[in-house]
Amino acid sequence: MLVLAVDTATPAVTAGVVRLEGDEPRTLSTRVTVNARAHAEVLTPHILECLAEAGHTPPDLDAVVVGCGPGPFTGLRVGMATAAAFGDALGIPVYGVCSLDAIAVEAALGRDLLVVTDARRREVYWARYSRGARVSGPSVDKPADVNPLPSNAVAGSPAHVDLFDLQVEPVETPSPAGLVRVARQALVDGAEPEPLVPLYLRRPDAVEIANRTK
Template sequence: MLLLAFDTATPAVTAAVHDGTAVLAQTDQVDARRHGELLLPAIDRVLREAGVDRHRLTDIAVGVGPGPYTGLRVGLVTAAALGHALGLPVHGVCTLDAIAHQARAEGLAGEAFTVATDARRKEVYWAAYDAEGRRTEGPSVDRPGELATPARAVGAGALLYPDTFPGAHGPEHVSAGALAGFAVAELAADRALLPNAPLYLRRPDAQVPAGYKAVLPA
């Protein structure tokens, strides 16, 4: 297996190559306004560092959110285009699941916890996980004060609201290496991943104005 993984659902633009056993190369850059500019160079960089020609890839894994529309669509469209061009399967991964996988790898194991990312508008995207790392609730979007959460929490959203998430810590954003590791483990266990479709969890900001009248040609 040679799996290319990337995510643009958070302010981090992150990409990695995984050979089914370990991460061969990874890059992360936090810049919420430049997803479209940074993603393809990041993919090229990890392929070069891993010494992998894109035609040798066997799979693509992409973070499908939840996340803001503008950034999230960059990763999804790129995954669809690469999958089509190279004839590869594209596996969707909930971004919160990838952060949870990373948190457990970094030492948060044996207890329930919450992952929360910044949803703006004084809200968070969140999901709850049990002591084995299995998602038990979510993903959802809510105001922090409305949540009844476990004592431990990770993610940029948790760090923004210490009153709701006391003692919150990193990882703040998703890592493509962790996303790749999660995808590889799920595929090895023959568990289905998600389609390459966005988890927006919100209605779009742009809406047809009330009272709008369509004008048709005569």
């Protein structure tokens, strides 16, 4: 099964082509650009470059997996809209997964883990995991208000992991293989995808003038 995986929930614009064979996804190609303002400009070129490098064209794809956040409104919308457009054009299923889960699945190692990513406004998106399963979150809070216990390791945003007195796992953003691992069972089963729902966790900064409080 050939899967396109994309994520724009963090400052990293990530795309990759992954071959799912049995339980283990194999990354054929990947592109990552760390630029919180470049999601719309580089995502589609990244996807086409990944397909070309892997020796495939869009019609070869069997499914799409996309990170649904939590993440900032604009960047997250770009990734999800692009994933939905590819799925619609090709007539293939699009599976949404929690972007924090995709970080955790590569960093958890069977331990209690905290995952944090940048939510701006001096806040973090976070979730806690135990033995690979999410047990709290996703939520958005100031780092000082996040109780890391019983976690003994932390992964995610390099600018925020050091705010917690935990061992740091070097997994900073969702990878294509991590995204596919989270969706693996649904992909293997050929399950009907749930509707794509972005995990904004708060309202966007931009508000239409008519809806502003006077």
